[in-house]
Amino acid sequence: GIQVEQSPPDLILQEGANSTLRCNFSDSVNNLQWFHQNPWGQLINLFYIPSGTKQNGRLSATTVATERYSLLYISSSQTTDSGVYFCAVEEGSQGNLIFGKGTKLSVKP
Amino acid sequence: NAGVTQTPKFRVLKTGQSMTLLCAQDMNHEYMYWYRQDPGMGLRLIHYSVGEGTTAKGEVPDGYNVSRLKKQNFLLGLESAAPSQTSVYFCASSYWDGYEQYFGPGTRLTVT
Numbered sequence: 001g002i003q004v005e006q007s008p009p010d011l012i013l014q015e016g017a018n019s020t021l022r023c024n025f026s027d028s029v030n031n032l033q034w035f036h037q038n039p040w041g042q043l044i045n046l047f048y049i050p051s052g053t054k055q056n057g058r059l060s061a062t063t064v065a066t067e068r069y070s071l072l073y074i075s076s077s078q079t080t081d082s083g084v085y086f087c088a089v090e091e092g093s094q095g096n097l098i099f100g101k102g103t104k105l106s107v108k109p
Numbered sequence: 110n111a112g113v114t115q116t117p118k119f120r121v122l123k124t125g126q127s128m129t130l131l132c133a134q135d136m137n138h139e140y141m142y143w144y145r146q147d148p149g150m151g152l153r154l155i156h157y158s159v160g161e162g163t164t165a166k167g168e169v170p171d172g173y174n175v176s177r178l179k180k181q182n183f184l185l186g187l188e189s190a191a192p193s194q195t196s197v198y199f200c201a202s203s204y205w206d207g208y209e210q211y212f213g214p215g216t217r218l219t220v221t
Contacts, residue, residue, distance in 0.1 A: 098154075
């Protein structure tokens with residue numbers, strides 16, 4: 001099956017810093033999503049981005065499908081950005097999402 | 110528009126007991142999914158449904174059963190709970206495959 005690898009596994013930032021999270025996947029996909037899991041466990045949809053670039057406020061994402069990777073950019077980080085960021089890709093044609101192990105982000109005040 | 114809701118939010122079971130988790134969505138989505146999340150890991154697919162009356166196995170289906178009698182509801186059953194099923198369970202739905210999946214708030218299940 002498809003493999004999804006995220007890096008780095010852990011990231012500690014000072015408030016106001018910028019960061020880039022990476023997601024590599026082993027096969028072509030027709031769906032890629034980024035999620036933020038907050039400290040209360042809630043999964044929040046950040047981006048649906050099988051290809052191209054999208055921006056939403058301080059967050060943006062780019063997926064280069066031909067090279068099998070996606071990047072999530074966080075600018076001017078805030079303490080509320082803390083949590084785990086997951087990349088997930090769809091395997092096959094049944095909509096099954098395969099999740100990476102996540103990047104745990106801690107933003108210090 | 111509530112999106113995806115899950116019932117209950119928390120549950121503690123003794124080994125061997127049974128229970129049913131309910132997922133409901135009001136977005137008229139065709140596809141629904143049940144995932145589990147264990148500590149320090151991403152989510153893994155248990156079962157899914159591509160429409161009313163259909164179900165299929167995912168990556169980790171053993172010990173679980175599902176039913177989709179109505180389009181808006183997807184039920185996950187544990188017939189004889191085991192400690193290995195202690196986890197957080199998430200339900201999700203999407204309009205079709207290849208479309209964005211929307212997740213419920215999760216159910217935290219502990220089996221003692």
